[in-house]
Amino acid sequence: MSSTSQKHRDFVAEPMGEKPVMALAGIGDVLGKRLADKGFDKAYVVLGQFLVLKKDEELFRDWLKDVSGANAKQQGDCYGCLKEWCDAFL
Amino acid sequence: MAEFLEDPSVLTKDKLKNELTANNVPLPSGEHKKEVYVQLYLKNLTILNNKKSPPADTFSSDEELPAPVVSNKSRSGRKATKKTDKPRTEEVEVTDLTDEDLKQQLAKHGVESGPIVASTRKLYEKKLQKLLDQPPAEPEAPTDVTALPKADSNQNGNTNSDQYSDKEDEEIAAAEPEPVPVVEKPVRSRGKAPVTVRTSSRRQTKVIEEIITEETPKKASESVVEDILANEISTPTGISATCRRPIRGAAGRPVKPSEYWLDESRVQHSVHTESRSYSESLSRPGSKVSTGKAPVRRGFLSLLLKLLLLVVVCGSLYYAYQNLDSDQINTLRGVLDSVIVPLQGTVDKAATYLGIGSSGAQESIGE
Numbered sequence: 208m209s210s211t212s213q214k215h216r217d218f219v220a221e222p223m224g225e226k227p228v229m230a231l232a233g234i235g236d237v238l239g240k241r242l243a244d245k246g247f248d249k250a251y252v253v254l255g256q257f258l259v260l261k262k263d264e265e266l267f268r269d270w271l272k273d274v275s276g277a278n279a280k281q282q283g284d285c286y287g288c289l290k291e292w293c294d295a296f297l
Numbered sequence: 298m299a300e301f302l303e304d305p306s307v308l309t310k311d312k313l314k315n316e317l318t319a320n321n322v323p324l325p326s327g328e329h330k331k332e333v334y335v336q337l338y339l340k341n342l343t344i345l346n347n348k349k350s351p352p353a354d355t356f357s358s359d360e361e362l363p364a365p366v367v368s369n370k371s372r373s374g375r376k377a378t379k380k381t382d383k384p385r386t387e388e389v390e391v392t393d394l395t396d397e398d399l400k401q402q403l404a405k406h407g408v409e410s411g412p413i414v415a416s417t418r419k420l421y422e423k424k425l426q427k428l429l430d431q432p433p434a435e436p437e438a439p440t441d442v443t444a445l446p447k448a449d450s451n452q453n454g455n456t457n458s459d460q461y462s463d464k465e466d467e468e469i470a471a472a473e474p475e476p477v478p479v480v481e482k483p484v485r486s487r488g489k490a491p492v493t494v495r496t497s498s499r500r501q502t503k504v505i506e507e508i509i510t511e512e513t514p515k516k517a518s519e520s521v522v523e524d525i526l527a528n529e530i531s532t533p534t535g536i537s538a539t540c541r542r543p544i545r546g547a548a549g550r551p552v553k554p555s556e557y558w559l560d561e562s563r564v565q566h567s568v569h570t571e572s573r574s575y576s577e578s579l580s581r582p583g584s585k586v587s588t589g590k591a592p593v594r595r596g597f598l599s600l601l602l603k604l605l606l607l608v609v610v611c612g613s614l615y616y617a618y619q620n621l622d623s624d625q626i627n628t629l630r631g632v633l634d635s636v637i638v639p640l641q642g643t644v645d646k647a648a649t650y651l652g653i654g655s656s657g658a659q660e661s662i663g664e
Contacts, residue, residue, distance in 0.1 A: 261411035266420050273419070
């Protein structure tokens, strides 16, 4: 299992509440802005998309790439972050 | 369009006439009994009503969609021959499907899809497209005689891996388009290209394998990459963290570090037993070289020895200074001289024996 970043650990540690989308692991300033422009301004909106895709990894990664242009590592980080959050809180 | 009545007699004669003319039904000239018009109405219009939903007809409107589907299937089955050529005349245009149809099509291919909403529709369309592209490619390759991909794969000598690799291709190529062109260049420069250049799909798989293995050691020099690659293939993900080994021959480091260090330690120990002042001068460059490369444990040991020697030497000098007797000093000097000469001889012998010789001595002196 690859090691997780501090951002990942911070996100997964507590309910996301109103955290901005940039709080997600793998989503920095640039990607966060792109997502926000498309309407995904909060982390829970991205969570919504993740759940609508039934937590499927491939679909979520494709979607993230489509919407924000994330590369493979960023996609993986974001997916992992959301998945773990769901496992803990959903 | 208004639904036609089953029992037109409820209408007045005039209304019947109007209805008939409105629907282009020829009316008999002159005035007739209402019954006539009712019959006409029944004949022409009520039948039309039925035509909309035929109970048991050979032509059913429901089958309009699947009928061309079947014919298209057979057409596309013979049409697509090349792997590179991916015709869009598949069963159905994925973009034209309704949400439900899309869901059904995906279910046919064994994909359990979630809700097809605005945000998810595009993804599912893509997925279905992929699935539709795959099956026509697979069964055709072995059956079609004139198929080029088969010839290609025969040249490469591996049919199955091509088919399997396509899947990998699309999944990973979609996910990692960026590293592919970047890594292709170093792959070519390294001379591993001959196998990879032949077919585009095979190249991509080779490159993709190396992407996974090479993502981490991109910074390492070429001489070390091979070692790292050999290590990384064994791990499940292909990615493992390896300590960055210091590059040999760089930054003044000797080419064969381990052997050199071992010799130095032997020399160090022999010197320590013979004379103290000489050992100190030798151990300094020796330990410098050793601590630069060798494991930390041995570094500590040499450091400890060094300190010990230093203390002993200082102690002896102090003792000598205290006495300040010329006779004693002279005798001490004589003893030292008698010891130093054979010591030098042994050191030189050892150095030449081990083959480092003057170059090593020069290095140690230079540092």
